[in-house]
Amino acid sequence: FRCERQITIPLFEQGSLFLIRVFVEPLHETLAVAGRRDRLMQSLASMSDAVLAYKGITRAKELLLGR
Numbered sequence: 001f002r003c004e005r006q007i008t009i010p011l012f013e014q015g016s017l018f019l020i021r022v023f024v025e026p027l028h029e030t031l032a033v034a035g036r037r038d039r040l041m042q043s044l045a046s047m048s049d050a051v052l053a054y055k056g057i058t059r060a061k062e063l064l065l066g067r
Contacts, residue, residue: 001030001040041065 002024009017030036044052044061052058 001025001027 002022005021005023007019007021009019011017030040041064044057044065047055047057047061049058052061
């Protein structure tokens with residue numbers, strides 16, 4: 001399972017700094033923690049078919065949510 005945290009930090013009048021931190025862990029570990037599992041399920045449920053296809057996770061949603 002891969003998750004990104006994105007942060008934009010304004011640098012006054014000179015622009016901004018964009019940071020990405022990537023977290024990777026086995027899916028079974030994510031599903032074992034109730035809070036993380038619930039966030040994942042809510043995220044999958046909220047995504048349109050177009051977004052799921054773009055991310056290549058349509059089948060994952062079907063398997064995890066039974067839809």
